[in-house]
Amino acid sequence: MLNTQYLKLVRRILGVALVLLISACATVNPVTGEKEYFTLNEKAEIKLGEQHYYPTMQSMGGEYLNNNEAKNYVNSIGQKLAQVSHRPNLNYEFKIVNSSMVNAFALPGGKICVTRGLLEQIDNEAQLAAVLGHEIGHVTARHGAKRFVRGTILSSLLQFGGAVLDLKNVKGKDWIKLGAVLGTEAFLSKYSRDQETQSDTLGIDYMQKVNYDPHGAVQLFELFSRLSKKEPGFIEKLFASHPQSNERMQNANNIIKNKNTAKTKKIVNTLEFSQATATIKREASIYRNYDRAEKLSRDGRVEEAIEFYNKAIQEKSSESLFHASLGLAYLEREQSYQGEKYLKEAIRLYPDYYMPHYILGIHYLGERQYDGAIEYLEKTDKFIPEQPTTQFLLAQAYIASGGWFNQAKGMGLLRTVCLQHKYTKIGNMACKQVEILEPKKEAKK
Numbered sequence: 336m337l338n339t340q341y342l343k344l345v346r347r348i349l350g351v352a353l354v355l356l357i358s359a360c361a362t363v364n365p366v367t368g369e370k371e372y373f374t375l376n377e378k379a380e381i382k383l384g385e386q387h388y389y390p391t392m393q394s395m396g397g398e399y400l401n402n403n404e405a406k407n408y409v410n411s412i413g414q415k416l417a418q419v420s421h422r423p424n425l426n427y428e429f430k431i432v433n434s435s436m437v438n439a440f441a442l443p444g445g446k447i448c449v450t451r452g453l454l455e456q457i458d459n460e461a462q463l464a465a466v467l468g469h470e471i472g473h474v475t476a477r478h479g480a481k482r483f484v485r486g487t488i489l490s491s492l493l494q495f496g497g498a499v500l501d502l503k504n505v506k507g508k509d510w511i512k513l514g515a516v517l518g519t520e521a522f523l524s525k526y527s528r529d530q531e532t533q534s535d536t537l538g539i540d541y542m543q544k545v546n547y548d549p550h551g552a553v554q555l556f557e558l559f560s561r562l563s564k565k566e567p568g569f570i571e572k573l574f575a576s577h578p579q580s581n582e583r584m585q586n587a588n589n590i591i592k593n594k595n596t597a598k599t600k601k602i603v604n605t606l607e608f609s610q611a612t613a614t615i616k617r618e619a620s621i622y623r624n625y626d627r628a629e630k631l632s633r634d635g636r637v638e639e640a641i642e643f644y645n646k647a648i649q650e651k652s653s654e655s656l657f658h659a660s661l662g663l664a665y666l667e668r669e670q671s672y673q674g675e676k677y678l679k680e681a682i683r684l685y686p687d688y689y690m691p692h693y694i695l696g697i698h699y700l701g702e703r704q705y706d707g708a709i710e711y712l713e714k715t716d717k718f719i720p721e722q723p724t725t726q727f728l729l730a731q732a733y734i735a736s737g738g739w740f741n742q743a744k745g746m747g748l749l750r751t752v753c754l755q756h757k758y759t760k761i762g763n764m765a766c767k768q769v770e771i772l773e774p775k776k777e778a779k780k
């Protein structure tokens with residue numbers, strides 16, 4: 336008797352709890368109007384996007400600086416499209432990241448970026464509107480809020496192969512290898528094919544609302560397929576977050592055909608587009624030299640890489656990326672003085688970019704200059720927060736620097752990495768190190 340009553344009560348409580356849980360998680364999709372369960376509410380969605388905006392930009396070359404004309408222009412086109420979207424009240428931001436890749440991304444809540452490489456490749460404003468409209472579509476349909484995934488970002492930064500895992504014997508530039516191998520996590524959405532199609536449809540819809548020629552979207556797909564033919568694997572590699580297919584081009588064509596829009600003259604291009612992208616297009620060859628140097632460096636041809644980095648610097652001495660990569664190349668050749676000089680110049684030119692800080696931090700760790708290591712790795716941790724690699728390396732610097740306070744701080748970091756990343760290589764290393772450094776505690780159990 337008691338038993339069944341008790342069970343009934345449990346069931347009732349569970350029922351109430353379940354209803355509470357579901358109503359707490361249900362939100363209405365702004366695009367479809369349908370109720371959705373187990374996605375983030377709007378406030379959490381916005382917060383998630385804001386938290387990851389700068390770190391994600393950092394992982395893609397940082398912000399493309401010193402070109403306010405291009406920056407303001409991209410933002411103005413983005414804002415215009417956002418105002419006619421399904422969610423005009425979000426706090427949208429549109430920025431350019433300093434990468435030659437042809438790419439764009441959106442974070443939940445309306446934080447959107449396009450790459451310098453994309454602006455270099457497109458020919459008119461309607462194509463830009465197509466890119467931005469598509470990204471706004473991901474935001475308004477809340478694709479990112481549904482599935483936000485972790486990926487590794489730092490591992491491609493430092494171009495060394497092979498793992499160095501025996502900490503006792505790690506020294507000098509080996510630390511840089513270690514930092515590269517362990518990698519760091521980035522958050523970006525991976526979208527399904529259906530989500531891409533929906534964003535294409537939404538993007539074209541927004542374009543048409545502000546009178547852009549929707550053929551810009553078709554031209555964009557043509558550009559992508561042209562680029563991927565020129566260099567096989569290009570799209571797969573560089574536009575990985577936006578799977579590419581002829582289907583999408585077909586789909587865009589169909590939407591345009593179905594919506595009869597022939598009444599007024601549509602905007603294809605503007606003088607502003609030509610003016611705002613002029614510098615990027617003019618400087619394309621400079622960045623080609625830089626990209627070439629990066630590839631040489633990855634292939635282990637550091638000597639030749641340095642030549643091309645220098646060429647790029649001669650033509651654009653204000654570019655922080657060039658100095659940072661040249662600095663790293665010198666460190667690879669164990670020319671510490673030159674390496675540090677260029678990395679510090681990179682930081683002077685762009686104080687808020689993690690990459691030169693990260694490299695210098697690891698370099699000083701290898702040189703057993705722990706104060707320097709702590710200073711630069713702390714900054715790295717500020718720019719791309721809570722990354723296990725940075726925290727692990729920082730722990731090494733604190734522990735090695737000696738002193739009770741630093742030791743405790745280092746151990747704290749190690750424990751955090753161990754607990755939060757137990758099932759990854761780096762978490763494992765952190766746990767092992769905790770065991771070695773705290774044998775007594777373990778024995779007490």
Ligand SMILES: [Zn+2]
Pocket residue numbers: 469473526531534576577
């Ligand atoms: Zn997409």
